[in-house]
Amino acid sequence: MTEQKYAISEYPDTVKVYARLKTLIAQPTRPIRRDRMQEYLNYFDTKCVRSKALNEEARKLIPGGVQHNLAFNYPFPIAIEKADDAYLWDVDGNRYIDFLQAGGPTVLGSNYAPVRDKVIEMLQTCGPVTGLFHEYELKLAQLINRFMPSVEMFRMLGSGTEAVMAAIRATRTFTKKKKIIKVGGAYHGWSDSMVYGLHVPGTGRLEAKGIPFGASANTQEFFPNALGALKAKLIFNRLLGGTAAVIVEPVGPESGTRPVPYGFNQKVRQLCDEFGALLIFDEVVTGFRLGMGGAQGYFGVKPDLTVFGKCITGGYPMAGGVGGRADVIMRFAAGIGGTGEQAYVGGTLSANPLSCVAGYYALLEMERTNAPVIAGRAGDRLTEGLQAIIEKRGLPFVAFNQGSIVHLETSGVMLLDLHNPLKLARELKPRRHMIEEMGAAYMASGLITLAGSRMYTSMADTDQVIDETLNKFDGVLSSVEGV
Ligand SMILES: Cc1ncc(COP(=O)(O)O)c(C=O)c1O
Numbered sequence: 001m002t003e004q005k006y007a008i009s010e011y012p013d014t015v016k017v018y019a020r021l022k023t024l025i026a027q028p029t030r031p032i033r034r035d036r037m038q039e040y041l042n043y044f045d046t047k048c049v050r051s052k053a054l055n056e057e058a059r060k061l062i063p064g065g066v067q068h069n070l071a072f073n074y075p076f077p078i079a080i081e082k083a084d085d086a087y088l089w090d091v092d093g094n095r096y097i098d099f100l101q102a103g104g105p106t107v108l109g110s111n112y113a114p115v116r117d118k119v120i121e122m123l124q125t126c127g128p129v130t131g132l133f134h135e136y137e138l139k140l141a142q143l144i145n146r147f148m149p150s151v152e153m154f155r156m157l158g159s160g161t162e163a164v165m166a167a168i169r170a171t172r173t174f175t176k177k178k179k180i181i182k183v184g185g186a187y188h189g190w191s192d193s194m195v196y197g198l199h200v201p202g203t204g205r206l207e208a209k210g211i212p213f214g215a216s217a218n219t220q221e222f223f224p225n226a227l228g229a230l231k232a233k234l235i236f237n238r239l240l241g242g243t244a245a246v247i248v249e250p251v252g253p254e255s256g257t258r259p260v261p262y263g264f265n266q267k268v269r270q271l272c273d274e275f276g277a278l279l280i281f282d283e284v285v286t287g288f289r290l291g292m293g294g295a296q297g298y299f300g301v302k303p304d305l306t307v308f309g310k311c312i313t314g315g316y317p318m319a320g321g322v323g324g325r326a327d328v329i330m331r332f333a334a335g336i337g338g339t340g341e342q343a344y345v346g347g348t349l350s351a352n353p354l355s356c357v358a359g360y361y362a363l364l365e366m367e368r369t370n371a372p373v374i375a376g377r378a379g380d381r382l383t384e385g386l387q388a389i390i391e392k393r394g395l396p397f398v399a400f401n402q403g404s405i406v407h408l409e410t411s412g413v414m415l416l417d418l419h420n421p422l423k424l425a426r427e428l429k430p431r432r433h434m435i436e437e438m439g440a441a442y443m444a445s446g447l448i449t450l451a452g453s454r455m456y457t458s459m460a461d462t463d464q465v466i467d468e469t470l471n472k473f474d475g476v477l478s479s480v481e482g483v
Helices: 014-026 034-047 049-061 113-125 135-147 160-175 227-239 264-275 294-299 326-332 353-369 371-392 421-444 463-477
Strands: 080-084 087-090 095-098 153-157 179-183 219-222 243-248 278-282 305-309 320-324 398-402 405-409 454-456
Touching: 014 398, 034 049, 034 421, 095 463, 113 353, 135 153, 135 320, 135 353, 153 160, 153 326, 160 179, 160 243, 160 278, 160 305, 160 320, 160 326, 179 227, 219 227, 227 243, 227 264, 243 264, 264 278, 264 294, 278 294, 320 326, 353 371, 371 398, 371 405, 371 454, 371 463, 421 463
Parallel strands: 179 219, 179 243, 243 278, 278 305
Antiparallel strands: 080 087, 087 095, 153 320, 305 320, 398 405, 405 454
């Protein structure tokens, strides 16, 4: 068996993390001082002139002028021209250290040359797509099976969203049950049944505009880490025909923003077994970022199905797939004439040679270079540095990480939920605006983050890169009110 190595050097003490987050959310916000914030905003007006002009043009044709949910839009989205290693450059020539990492896939660093070379080779011989089988589909499936033995069979798809959709369909076909239980606040893509309890736990269909009630009538959520509530739902569902699947992000919702206690996944596994529900791990982010064995290897828990995205193609397009038990995945058998017990899936460009060759070599390179572990070390250094700054400046902010997934909570907005609806209604907007401002200040300082509160690190983040980053964070955090 292949030796597994993981990005998490020490699992976060979730009791301590939640205690600190609770203290943070109980206090009034500590935003950036107004005079300093004005200086950060001036950066965008004076140094991002071409980005601003492009955005104004884009707004005429593209709704809101931006098409990526994770793009930083305050005060306006900047346009990126060049990506390499740990850095991005915008169209005005400004350089940034990139911790958005396109939302997570670029564990090797941006625009990694050895993978790019293989993609170019493929384009020169085969082009991006033929609609017919290519050997790299098999090579990629074999590789995933080697890294994650629970993936007995694998079906490639176009995105994480599609893969979740397919996984749900397969579990329903296989179990002949309907209910799907997710964790409140978790994002599993934007399919009709999963736009439910998004971002803020307990909000159900709040964001389900344009989605008929019936489409999510069999979706349920439980509050993060509330195993008792999960069990109650499983018991209740048994009376209604049963639960097809429980789907979790194994480090916790939103890439572990609300981290799970170490033993959580094992307990969910046991509950699924007790109630005859299948367990789906959404490893769109953790799949290969936490290590070549994914979160399932790290936690030592075997899901029935695993959903992939992002890393599965090393950041190249059409990143999605679902794998797992052969008897369940066989429901996806394709080709003309598939009938009977099959769950319907499709996709003209899915499993194209470009995506498969990119994924195959990206994963091999990640294994060869030990990229997940190196990226995890960078995440540790960043987190420890942030914790030291927070301590030094006497701030209530909270930094913690799961390897290369680093969280810096300054407004605590992600911790609001429907347990306290009044507080949620009162504080959601101002706390959200605060992280917009924090994100803009980081960006004006040369740091790109995810939503002003999350950083993905990569193999390209050397000690020097992290130390430069920490200097920049210190500059911003020294501008906070009351420091
Ligand atoms: C945990 C998780 N699941 C599913 C998705 C959806 O994947 P995609 O954006 O490829 O549709 C995402 C995307 O960020 C994700 O983070």
